[in-house]
Amino acid sequence: MTLSTVNPDFWKGRRVLLTGHSGFKGxxxxxxxxxxxxEVTGVSLPPEGNFSLYDSIKDQLTLNSNFIDIRDAEKLNAVVKKSNPEIILHMAAQALVRRSYREPVNTYETNVMGTANLLEAMRDLAELKAALIITSDKVYRNNEDGHAFRETDPLGGxxxxxxxKAACEITTASFAKSFFNDKGIPIATARAGNVIGGGDFSEDRLIPDIWRAAREGESVTLRYPGATRPWQHVLESVSGYLVYLQALAGDDGAHLPKSLNFGPQGGEVVTVGEIALEVQKAFGIDSNWSLVNSAQPPxxxxxxxxxxxxxxxLGWQSKWAPSETLTKTVEWYKAFSETPDIYSFTLSQIDEYEDIS
Incomplete structure (x- = not known):
């Protein structure tokens, strides 16, 4: 099968609503x-912390940025109606597992009701062609039996x-069946693997934690070094989303699966400890990682x-093996510390990715 790629001609001049545009993947x-x-309209909360990819490149982005909370249905509805999008890519979320233990109600309000607010605002859009709701690889009922999850596996969490995120999947499917299928507007969900890459500065994430440790000359501590994850570069998941939306908005969009996984080829998994050692080596950190010695959320x-x-x-598959993913990730963080024009460097990584046939 010929691999499908992101098609610039499809997106040129297309009105796109992108939620979560100030986040890492966004x-x-x-x-x-x-x-x-x-023609991108962004909806998001402002970036958190001292560093963010969005803040580093925002002056070069030609988009209409709106910093609002998707839990605010009235404000969200006003932006959706005004932008009148043809395509919607919904990435806004409370995306941190450990924060969800500290802030469970906020997590449910954002990920479930925030999504419901968006779906409700979409109902009367006259020119909507397709929408993709981004959830997570963690939506499946995980009994840790060693198999790679397929789209037909039961949801849980x-x-x-x-x-x-599992509840977000159910909410999306309900809205699609109740309000969009009869109009011929495909509404789908995407579940990506553990995404890494340059520009992630979030709390409690492996690569940002190692980068911060390298900057501050501290040792790296891990919570679950033996845990395995389907690691993939951010460009893999974003390319999958864009290719999926291209297909959903096409003539055969109504016949496509309404949920898809995007992960590394062959379901490759690597342990947290293995990733940490390789990234430490690339950052020039000599010390090994140590185990967090306090109780941690499961x-x-x-x-x-x-x-x-x-x-x-779709004809989509990942292009970068784990080793290349780590190389590109570390190159970005080194450039962030050394290169004044991180916008051009980030574009160059997109160019490299697109050039792979």
Whole structure:
């Protein structure tokens, strides 16, 4: 099968509503879409912390940025109606597992009711062609039996984040069947693997934690070094989302699967400890990691995705092996510390990715 790729001609001049545009994945998506000439309206909370990819590139982005909370239905509805999008990519979320233990109600309100607010605002859009709601690889009922999850596996989730994303899946499917299917407007969900790449500065995430430790000359501590995850570069997941939306908005969009996994080829998984050692080496950190010695909220030790349906339905598959993913990630953080023009460097990584056939 010929691999499907992101098509700039499809996106040029296309009105796109992108929620979560100031986040890690959202900023990469915003940059890629603006580069292709899409008319992007962003909806998000302001970036957190001292560093963010969005803040580093925002002056070069040609988008209409709106900092509002998706839990505010009235404000969200006003932006959706005014932008009148043809395509919607919904990435705004409370996306941190450990924060979900501290703030469970906020997590449910954002991930479930925030999504419901968006779906409700979409109902009267006259020119909407397709919408993609981004959830998580953690939406599946995970009994840790060692198999890579497929789209037909039962939904579940023990921690508040995972459960809220599974509930988001059910909410989206309900709205689609109740209000959009009869109009011929495909509404779908996407479940990506553990995404890494330059520009992630979030709390309690592996690569940002190692980067901060390298900057501050501190040792790296891990919570669950033996846990396996389906690691993939941010450009893999974003490319999957864009290819999926291209297909959903096409003539055969109504016949496509309404949920797809996007993960590394063959369901590859690597442990947290293995990733940490490779990234430490790349950052020039000599010390080994150490184990956090305090009690931690529980997390699943095994997680893998089967992305074969995305290949079958879309002709999509990941391009970068884990080693290349780590190389590109570390190169970005080094450039962030050394290069004044991180916007151009980030674009160059998109160019590299697009050039792979």
């Amino acid at each position: 900023a990469w998506a915003a940059l890629w879409l603006c580069r292709m000439g899409a 023990d921690d508040p984040y995972s459960a809220s 997390e699943k030790s095994y997680l893998a995705l089967d992305a074969s349906l995305a290949h079958k339905a």
